[in-house]
Amino acid sequence: MTQATQLQSKSTATFRALKCKECGAEYEPKAIHVCEFCFGPLEVAYDYETLRRTVTRRSIQSGPHSIWRYRPFLPVETDQPIDVGTGLTPLVQAHRLARRLGLNKLYIKNDAVNMPTLSFKDRVVSVALTRARELGFSTVSCASTGNLANSTAAIAAHAGLDCCVFIPADLEAGKVMGTLIYSPTVMAVQGNYDQVNRLCSEVANTHGWGFVNINLRPYYSEGSKTLGYEVAEQLGWQLPDHIVAPLASGSLFTKIYKGFQEFIKVGLVEDKPVRFSGAQAEGCSPIAQAYRDGRDFIAPVKPNTIAKSIAIGNPADGVYAVNIARKTNGSIESVTDAEIIDGIKLLAETEGIFTETAGGTTIAVLKKLVEAGKIDPDETTVVYITGNGLKTQEAVQGYIGEPLTIEPKLDSFERALERSRTLERLEWQQVLV
Numbered sequence: 001m002t003q004a005t006q007l008q009s010k011s012t013a014t015f016r017a018l019k020c021k022e023c024g025a026e027y028e029p030k031a032i033h034v035c036e037f038c039f040g041p042l043e044v045a046y047d048y049e050t051l052r053r054t055v056t057r058r059s060i061q062s063g064p065h066s067i068w069r070y071r072p073f074l075p076v077e078t079d080q081p082i083d084v085g086t087g088l089t090p091l092v093q094a095h096r097l098a099r100r101l102g103l104n105k106l107y108i109k110n111d112a113v114n115m116p117t118l119s120f121k122d123r124v125v126s127v128a129l130t131r132a133r134e135l136g137f138s139t140v141s142c143a144s145t146g147n148l149a150n151s152t153a154a155i156a157a158h159a160g161l162d163c164c165v166f167i168p169a170d171l172e173a174g175k176v177m178g179t180l181i182y183s184p185t186v187m188a189v190q191g192n193y194d195q196v197n198r199l200c201s202e203v204a205n206t207h208g209w210g211f212v213n214i215n216l217r218p219y220y221s222e223g224s225k226t227l228g229y230e231v232a233e234q235l236g237w238q239l240p241d242h243i244v245a246p247l248a249s250g251s252l253f254t255k256i257y258k259g260f261q262e263f264i265k266v267g268l269v270e271d272k273p274v275r276f277s278g279a280q281a282e283g284c285s286p287i288a289q290a291y292r293d294g295r296d297f298i299a300p301v302k303p304n305t306i307a308k309s310i311a312i313g314n315p316a317d318g319v320y321a322v323n324i325a326r327k328t329n330g331s332i333e334s335v336t337d338a339e340i341i342d343g344i345k346l347l348a349e350t351e352g353i354f355t356e357t358a359g360g361t362t363i364a365v366l367k368k369l370v371e372a373g374k375i376d377p378d379e380t381t382v383v384y385i386t387g388n389g390l391k392t393q394e395a396v397q398g399y400i401g402e403p404l405t406i407e408p409k410l411d412s413f414e415r416a417l418e419r420s421r422t423l424e425r426l427e428w429q430q431v432l433v
Helices: 003-009 048-054 057-061 067-073 095-101 121-134 147-159 173-180 193-207 217-234 251-265 286-293 318-327 337-351 357-371 410-432
Strands: 015-020 042-046 091-093 105-110 139-143 162-168 185-189 242-246 275-281 331-335 380-385
Touching: 042 217, 048 067, 048 251, 057 067, 057 217, 067 121, 067 217, 091 217, 095 105, 095 337, 095 357, 105 217, 121 139, 121 147, 121 217, 139 147, 139 193, 147 162, 147 173, 162 173, 162 193, 173 185, 185 193, 217 251, 242 251, 242 357, 251 275, 251 318, 275 286, 275 318, 275 357, 286 318, 286 331, 318 331, 331 337, 331 357, 337 357, 357 380
Parallel strands: 105 380, 139 162, 162 185, 242 275, 242 380, 275 331
Antiparallel strands: 015 042, 091 105
């Protein structure tokens, strides 16, 4: 009996096909990602009647303490997926940040502590590599702005898969080291992410590797739905009123929406309107620009921002993200690099969460939306923090002060303490002015 036959014989899979988001054409669930008729993106289609009959809140809660408690909603056949403890990250009620901003019900979904590599990408890679193994791939790869390379290398190492990842050559040192430690082959390409991605499409076609965000993209992107499932479960099987999330390709945004809709469809939560707002850096904001201009297409841009993890100039799911923001009465905003740094600092000093630049972008946009009156103070608002600040320390160097160097004597300490209090008073006076 072949491995594929063994997997199928014990399968409890509920996905049935890949379906084009544009024309509706359906395909067998293989390693393809583009419709051959209209070139639209393919998405996984499920048997929701079976899900409604077989999945309950109790069956989910009795499952693993990871994303795989939602396995019936994910595109894998095996009952033994690659489980490295990914998911079920904290949903933190952000009291101090809420008070600072004038909100009453603010939550932080903190994937800065996701396992194993401290970003939400661990979710999508766990799903993609499980499916890659089912489809017979022995070498896996990705085009990455950093976090995805970390996740792909780490989870491939755990699963015993060969790995080769492609990154822009100017990535932050923490992200490069966070990939190399797992001993994959790393290709640092002299170009931006969009150029890396184009190269990877050629490699995927010529070498037959499983690229998590190219030929395996329909399966990979489904992992982001778990960020929607977990928030609903952690809020007591209720949906929030408003979410704010970062936008890179736009896939995360659209999949959180899909996750909420699936839980509604199978009766796990009550239907209610949820507003979706997205965050981009001004130095790479093609989705925000399309939203602002009222366009139904994305004009590609050349990235120029410290927020490298979301610096995708030609986002594949940008149009779908714009549509979701519009139909949910949400918004898409962009912020400057200076505002991103302030966002990182604001989250750290109020909630003790050190986020990378994508999270700083999201917090800065949250602040901007509040100041513009676009968030009701009494709404239950959830902000998605998708990566850890330890990976992008360069972004805040020079903006967070220096240690006070003292002699090992009490009087030296006392002088330094008084100096620090004086500086703190001066900073507060500047804020008040």
